[in-house]
Amino acid sequence: MSAAPVKEMDYARDMAAAPEILPAPRMGRWFGVALVALVVAWIGYQILVNPGFQWPVVGRYMLHPAVLSGILMTLQLTVLVMLIGTVLGIVLAIMRLSGDPLLSFCSQAFVWFFRGTPVLVQLVFWYNLASLFPEISLGVPFGGPKFYEVSSTVAISSFTAALLGLGLAEAAYMAEIVRGGLLSVDPGQREASKALGHTPWQTFWVVVLPQAMKAIVPPTGNQVIGMLKFTSLASVVALQELMHSVESIYSRTFETIPLLIVAALWYLIMVSLLSVVQFFIERYYSKGWTDRVGPMG
Template structure:
């Protein structure tokens, strides 16, 4: 009986080579079938259950009041996150400052806004005009005023909503930014100082661009979280966001479940778009850091390859790498 003969990558025969059989993955197949059946049951229940009242969902999905709520929710999310990111960078830089006053103020801000619930903070911002009826500018600790205005004209419900959300979010983002800044190799800053760059230039041109790779992913998650946190602005009270709009319609027609589904569908749609944008931004700031998979098949020969050699040979890939390092 002839032996089974196989050939290597160079086409040379290799007698008596063991031909491995693929491992049977029975458990994974059974688990996949069970999960697929459960998913099918859930989908069937969602579609066929008359209590979900999908006809009402489709009727109010593009309702004028709902679309207005979507717009205000997006505005609150974007505005709050932009302000929060700016404040977070300032707070993170203050935490790294050599000045103890700046470090203390930054620490107190983070401690206070992380230590109290966002709902409670929004309630206080809604009562801002009660606590401080007038905003004025003048000489401190005297009665001399150059300018004053009624608080209600500036701290409206909308302004109170995004200010409260932004301040709370800045406390969390500042720790993310600080972690990203500290992840940058200290040698980068030392090299920049040796070139005569100022501290602001070093932070803006050297440290921050490298820290963005670490800062962007959790910041994207915080942005998605902010989108859903806007549903708490009722505490101000601000009554034009998506959640309040759907609740108002539900209370009017006595159909809470369909309108909750309407809000959920819009939140899911916006979140999905944000996830795609986050992925694109992460890839942009991850350029130069993505490791090339060793041994992966490519269309063109890797460095160090000659005709007849495998294009995915790990040894040759490493050989080319070490040759480059030695050069």
């Protein structure tokens, strides 16, 4: 008999004779499970028996015309703000990475200002722009002739103020997201594209940006979900989005808690749907990547 089978038999005999190792008791885990179960049971009990929730009122207002109108405005504002933020963010990211000192400085200054000031302050500022500039005009600066002129109160409505306040702030965040995604692409890809005779714009749109999407899509999806909730800030400029619609109802009926529950439920529904869409978009752009690097990266 060779030495290898003998060693295997000795190893098997030693393993059989070795004492069984029992896992250590996990008392902390069972205590945590019991605590979580107790909290969940208490929350469920309050939801079922606490009359303050007023579930019949919640059911009555879930499909109220004012609430549905506010939902449509919320979705419309979210889509337009993200379009403005994404397009402007791509332009700012390209400016930042262009190598031109002036363009890079302008991009950094924009991001510094709009990312550094609260969105609520920006909304209120744009809504009250008329107090600073009563009229918006196009023409020769410094007192020259004006070719077009309009009152600021007409040009800056609640919807316009919300678009400007939310869109410019979102552009600052999207610029950093896009810049990070572009930097994640191997520089060799650009060199290979140049070797094939591509122009700089062809290199960006055909080679760099599609590869950067793997790094851009996940945080962008989070920004969309966040923006859906941030639109509630537009209620301070009297825009009839979901939160303002709910506030208008409970200011008359004094049914504050059930109307807030209505708003929370609708936000949860919309965020859940967006999360599903984000999942499928991320899976689409990660095709080939997860197969190549494996589940653990």
